[in-house]
Structure formats: structure tokens, C-alpha cells
Amino acid sequence: xxxxxxxxxxxxxxxxxxxxxxxxxxxxxxxxxxxxxxxxxxxxxxxxxxxxxxxxxxxxxxxxxxxxxxxxxxxxxxxxxxxxxxxxxxxxxxxxxxxxxxxxxxxxxxxxxxxxxxxxxxxxxxxxxxxxxxxxxxxxxxxxxxxxxxxxxxxxxxxxxxxxxxxxxxxxxxxxxxxxxxxxxxxxxxxxxxxxxxxxxxxxxxxxxxxxxxxxxxxxxxxxxxxxxxxxxx
Numbered sequence: 001x002x003x004x005x006x007x008x009x010x011x012x013x014x015x016x017x018x019x020x021x022x023x024x025x026x027x028x029x030x031x032x033x034x035x036x037x038x039x040x041x042x043x044x045x046x047x048x049x050x051x052x053x054x055x056x057x058x059x060x061x062x063x064x065x066x067x068x069x070x071x072x073x074x075x076x077x078x079x080x081x082x083x084x085x086x087x088x089x090x091x092x093x094x095x096x097x098x099x100x101x102x103x104x105x106x107x108x109x110x111x112x113x114x115x116x117x118x119x120x121x122x123x124x125x126x127x128x129x130x131x132x133x134x135x136x137x138x139x140x141x142x143x144x145x146x147x148x149x150x151x152x153x154x155x156x157x158x159x160x161x162x163x164x165x166x167x168x169x170x171x172x173x174x175x176x177x178x179x180x181x182x183x184x185x186x187x188x189x190x191x192x193x194x195x196x197x198x199x200x201x202x203x204x205x206x207x208x209x210x211x212x213x214x215x216x217x218x219x220x221x222x223x224x225x226x227x228x229x230x231x232x233x234x
Contacts, residue, residue, distance in 0.1 A: 023147035025157045029079045040084045043067040052095040054158045056107045065192040076158045094170040097231045100224035105208040107151040137216045156226045
């Protein structure tokens, strides 16, 4: 309570400056922590679970199937660990992940091809500035930039605990989404059907590695090295 009060006393320009020095994930943590509405979500309590929604990893479909469409936002694991230690230690923690190259391309095409709201307008303007995916990766998708934009933030940034380690009870893979979702439902003891929501209106049918250049694949591998290693995509 005192932290929120002191935070609100800071001039708005000062708050924006301080937030601008943080990664996009940490910035969201500060904003949420300083809001008045900080409690463990009822949707999670009903299933005694905790879902970490990594952007562009089938999260909207998962939420539609399990939580009646309620969305938790893209808060990282360590935030729940710090805010709700008892619930964190007792609940079933899970997330879904995706091949980093496929995820980057999915985010790029989603932002470029869909009619999006004001919240995603800056990200949409960003990707449309580049000729194609190869051009975007070559000129923007660099280690110093991906922490600035939610759609392209490394997946591991959302999934590590306060000690920098994965601390999940279940990690599903989008490449095996129907199978892994069924396994998740069995673990949670629920019956649910997985819809397809929040997809890209236009999507190439060929695998991304056949569409982009070898150089692009190497650059993406360098940018998301920790994801490749930590999530088992070596």
C-alpha cells in the first residue's frame, strides 16, 4: 500500500522515465504491482492452477477453453511467486511454448495482417516499416530490441522464477497442441474443447524455415538463444 502511494506521488513524466528503463515484461510487473487490483485470479483459484500466458503461444485459445475467455495478461511467473507465495506453492503451474522462429514469424504476420486496436498500434507500425520478415529480423529483431516489445519478448522472460529457473509443473508445446492440451486437461481434471482464436488472417502454409533466409534463421537463433536451450528447441 505504501509503495503504491509513493509511486503515485512521483510526477507522471518521472514514472514514464523509470518505466522506460525496464524491459517490457518488468514494466508490466511494476504497473500491475502498483495498481489497486492485486489479488490471485478467481479463474485460477477455481482450477487450483496458474497459467502463464506467453504471447503468440495459443494463450487466447487456452483461456477460451479453460477460463471462459478471461485473459490473465502476460504477467511472468516470478510476479505470482512474489505476490502470492502460498497460492504459488500450492497451485498447478503451466504454460505453452513455441519454436522461437515460428513464434517470431507468427507475431510479425499477426501484427502486419490483422485489424488491431489502439493498444497494438505501435507494434503494428513497427513491423509495417519493414519490407518483409527477413528485413524485419535483419534490421530490428536484435537482442537489445526484443525486450522492448511484448510480442517479441523472449519466452523465457515469462517463465522463470525469482532465481532464474523454470518452475512449471507442465509445459505444453504448440507444435503438439491438441495432444498437450488433452494431457493438461487430464492433469487438471477438467473436460474442455480447444477453439482456435486470435489467429492471423493471412498465413503462409509452408514452414517458416522454408520461407525465410538462412541468415534470418541464424539471427533468430542468436536472439533467442536462451529460449532454444531452456525450452528444448535445440
